[in-house]
Amino acid sequence: MKFEDVNQEEIKNKIENLQSRVEEATELAPSRNEFEETMEKQNALEKKFKKKQISYEELQRGLCELEDSTGSVETKELTELMDILRIIGLDEKEVKEIVAHENDHCAKALSFGLETFYRIQFLKIKRENGETDLAILPSAHFHLPEDMPDDEKIKILGEIVSAPEELSIYDEKQLQ
Numbered sequence: 740m741k742f743e744d745v746n747q748e749e750i751k752n753k754i755e756n757l758q759s760r761v762e763e764a765t766e767l768a769p770s771r772n773e774f775e776e777t778m779e780k781q782n783a784l785e786k787k788f789k790k791k792q793i794s795y796e797e798l799q800r801g802l803c804e805l806e807d808s809t810g811s812v813e814t815k816e817l818t819e820l821m822d823i824l825r826i827i828g829l830d831e832k833e834v835k836e837i838v839a840h841e842n843d844h845c846a847k848a849l850s851f852g853l854e855t856f857y858r859i860q861f862l863k864i865k866r867e868n869g870e871t872d873l874a875i876l877p878s879a880h881f882h883l884p885e886d887m888p889d890d891e892k893i894k895i896l897g898e899i900v901s902a903p904e905e906l907s908i909y910d911e912k913q914l915q
């Protein structure tokens with residue numbers, strides 16, 4: 740077996756693995772309304788933390804209770820994020836736009852030495868004619884160190900959310 744053969748086999752396996760993860764996620768996708776309700780609750784908690792009405796511990800506990808990655812695919816690698824978006828069927832322009840946006844968030848988080856990962860959340864949207872469409876919601880994630888002072892956490896959160904040139908409606912909501 741030549742080296743190229745091994746390499747191609749590996750790539751094929753990797754794509755097949757991603758394909759089955761995408762398939763599984765689309766089957767488990769929550770409805771968009773259901774998901775947005777959870778996001779509203781997460782946002783409300785973050786706002787309380789920023790106003791210092793709750794501690795970071797309380798924020799984490801609340802987010803943990805709400806956290807539900809059902810119907811999503813996660814990856815730490817940008818190239819894998821691109822592969823996932825291609826598998827879903829997005830064209831290269833859309834792939835580039837999404838990757839650039841999410842990478843801006845992650846690059847900022849990395850500049851603070853934080854661990855990051857990407858998530859593609861699948862959402863079911865019910866049409867008026869009864870049919871169901873699938874939508875995706877890409878996002879960048881990171882962990883803040885527990886021992887960082889709250890003021891610094893709040894400052895860094897703001898910088899990471901506002902890092903991309905064009906913000907999404909969800910970014911805007913987080914910054915309000």
Ligand SMILES: [Zn+2]
Nearest residue numbers: 844903907910
């Ligand atoms: Zn964003």
